[in-house]
Amino acid sequence: MSTNTIHKKNIYTCLEEIKDPEVPVLSIIDLGIVRDIKESEEDGIEIIITPTYTGCPAMDMIAMNIKMTMASYGYKNIKVTSVLSPAWTTDWMSEEGKRKLKEYGIAPPNPKQQVCHENLFAPNEAVQCPHCNSHHTHRISEFGSTACKALYQCDDCKEPFDYFKCH
Amino acid sequence: MENTFNNKDSSKVPPSEGFREAYTLHLADTTLILAQRNSEWCGHGPILEQDIAITNISLDLIGQARNFYQYAASLIGNTDEDKLAYLRTEREFKNLLLVEQPNGDWGQTILRQYLFSQFQYLLYQQLQNSKDEQLAAIAAKAIKETSYHLRWSSEWVIRLGDGTEESHARMLNAVDELWSYTGEMFIPAEYETISGVDYTLLKQSWTEKVNSVFSEATLIPPSGGGGAVFMQTGGKEGRHTEHLGFILTKLQYMQRAYPNSEW
Numbered sequence: 001m002s003t004n005t006i007h008k009k010n011i012y013t014c015l016e017e018i019k020d021p022e023v024p025v026l027s028i029i030d031l032g033i034v035r036d037i038k039e040s041e042e043d044g045i046e047i048i049i050t051p052t053y054t055g056c057p058a059m060d061m062i063a064m065n066i067k068m069t070m071a072s073y074g075y076k077n078i079k080v081t082s083v084l085s086p087a088w089t090t091d092w093m094s095e096e097g098k099r100k101l102k103e104y105g106i107a108p109p110n111p112k113q114q115v116c117h118e119n120l121f122a123p124n125e126a127v128q129c130p131h132c133n134s135h136h137t138h139r140i141s142e143f144g145s146t147a148c149k150a151l152y153q154c155d156d157c158k159e160p161f162d163y164f165k166c167h
Numbered sequence: 168m169e170n171t172f173n174n175k176d177s178s179k180v181p182p183s184e185g186f187r188e189a190y191t192l193h194l195a196d197t198t199l200i201l202a203q204r205n206s207e208w209c210g211h212g213p214i215l216e217q218d219i220a221i222t223n224i225s226l227d228l229i230g231q232a233r234n235f236y237q238y239a240a241s242l243i244g245n246t247d248e249d250k251l252a253y254l255r256t257e258r259e260f261k262n263l264l265l266v267e268q269p270n271g272d273w274g275q276t277i278l279r280q281y282l283f284s285q286f287q288y289l290l291y292q293q294l295q296n297s298k299d300e301q302l303a304a305i306a307a308k309a310i311k312e313t314s315y316h317l318r319w320s321s322e323w324v325i326r327l328g329d330g331t332e333e334s335h336a337r338m339l340n341a342v343d344e345l346w347s348y349t350g351e352m353f354i355p356a357e358y359e360t361i362s363g364v365d366y367t368l369l370k371q372s373w374t375e376k377v378n379s380v381f382s383e384a385t386l387i388p389p390s391g392g393g394g395a396v397f398m399q400t401g402g403k404e405g406r407h408t409e410h411l412g413f414i415l416t417k418l419q420y421m422q423r424a425y426p427n428s429e430w
Contacts, residue, residue, distance in 0.1 A: 054309050055230025084234065085304035087311060120321050120380075141216035142319060143223040147312075151216070167311055 011037055011045065014073050018065045021058045022146050023164075025104040028062060032092025035083060044077025045070070050088045052167070053147040090166045101164055102130045107152065109166040127163050129154035139163075188242045189261065189358035191302070192251065193403055195235030196262035199252060200411070201283060202228035203418050204270060213273050220319060224280065227312040234305045253422035257405070257412050261356075264402035265348040267411045274327050274334065275341040281320035282345060282377070286352050288317045289372050293364050321380050328384025338386055346389050350398025359403070 015034055020026045028034055028049070036048040047066055051059050063080040070078045090109035098108035107130045124139045134156040141151040142165075149162040205225040212218025236248035243251075265283060270276045291313055294306035327334040353370035355362070381388055389396050401407065421428060 051230075051308075053227065053230065054234060054305075054312060055226040055228070057226070083304075084308045085300070087304075087308040120318060120325065141219060142315065143216070143220040145219075147223055147226055 007039075008037055011047075011070075011075070014069055014075070015047070015066065018062065018069055021061050021065075022148075023101070023104070023106065025100045026097050028066075030094045030097030030100065032094065032097075033062075033088060044079060045075060046079045046081055048081050048083055050083050052088050056147060088167070090164065093164075105130050105161060106149070107161055107163040109164050127152055129157060129159065130161055131159045132157040137161075183358075183361075186358040186361045187299070188239055189356075190362055191235055191239040191242060193261040193356070193358070194302075195232050195239055195251065196260045197266055198228045198235065199232035199418075200260070200262045200414060201266035201280075202226075202232060203414055204266060204268075205276070205280070207270055208276065217273075221276070221280075224316050224319075227309070227316070231305065231309045231312075234308075238301050238305070249422075253419045257407055257415055259405060260407065260411060260415070261403050261405060262407075262411075263348070264351055264399055264408055265345065267402070267408060267414060268345060268348060269410060271341065271344060272337055274337040275344055277320055277323040277327065278338065278341040279345055280316065281324045281380070282349055284313060284317040284320050285376050285380075286349075286369075286373055288313045289369055289376075290364065293369065294362070297363050299363075324380055324386075325384040328381070328386045335385065338384065342386055342389065347397055347399050350396070351400045351402060354398075354400060356403035 012029065012034075016027045016029050018028050020028065020031055031052065033049050033052060034047065035050050038046040038048065047070075049059075049062065049066075059082065063082070066080050067078050093109065101108040107127050110125060110127065124137075126135050127137050127139075128135050129137050129152075132154060134154055136155040137152050138155060139150060139152050140160065144151045144162055148164055148167065150165045151160065152163045153160045202225045205221050205228070208218060208221045209225075210218065212221055232252070233248055236251045240246050240248055240251055263283075265279060268275075268279060270279075288310065291306040291310040295303050295310060297303040297306070324338070328338045329335070353366050353373070355364075355366050359366075377388065399408075
């Protein structure tokens, strides 16, 4: 392993500490929003991130947290850049991230894209209840407490829960 | 946070002076004003879930507006997204007339959202292949959210149009109120020649889709009694209905009352 690779690995370890302010169990690495890390003598370290949803209000806070966390580890000259292309998708969320989400009580996105279509009045996606694992659930609202979530309820244990919708 | 804009190729595309800036501002203003209108429902929606839905859509639109304003600011220079949103006057706003129309009842808000989302979805389909890499990136990103808006608003138009006598009557009224503001979407302003969008195709696809949703909703688009339906125009060039001034008064109040205030 070259020193450069070790160095990058260390940066990724720092970034693991930065959580999504809305879903504090997920790190920005779990979410798949860190797209690249660039380094150069004159420009320092550039962390390239992409928003989950266009209007995600957490992005400014995430950018600030990256700078503060990196500074606390002694990294200087940090630049955070936001790019839109290619557009983020829930496919980039790590398996570890999906596991943490479920543990936290939010149903993780289904592996197959089932929501991003134009069909009207389509049947509800089969979403597994994060509490009792039943697939016997129904959607209450396609729009939830944040842009990335829909609201569901379990028909067996009756608990309402958030679903991190596939995107 | 800094943003990278893929406008390094701008020298290769020689549009007429200022067209690209104007077109980007048109996209920004349209999304901002509809976001502002929809946000008026916050805490007033007919039921909680739909209150959350319409304000979620607002948030998505504000996100798109920010991307367009940031890009416009980078093209114009010596300005930023906030100045462009908060310190331009009514005549400088280039938004579609449709999005500044009052919310009316829930039916009218739904119909406005549907007529716009149907247009925006088809527009972004074309725009994501734009030669302008940054506009293409914004469109490709936003079309995923727009497909939610489109599906949600289409379903509501059908539900209300083909619902009770009362909801049907209200939807007919909404069609009357809003229809004359739809023509403008397909009449390109001079600066839109740089967009690379095929407006004939856009109008054709939009009309087909709207006819299909209207037919399911048992609504009929105005036919003009054999002649052409009169269509309002001017928003893209800064000539607005009386409503925009009131929207801006509220939207820009803080910056006008306390210049340069931040929070």
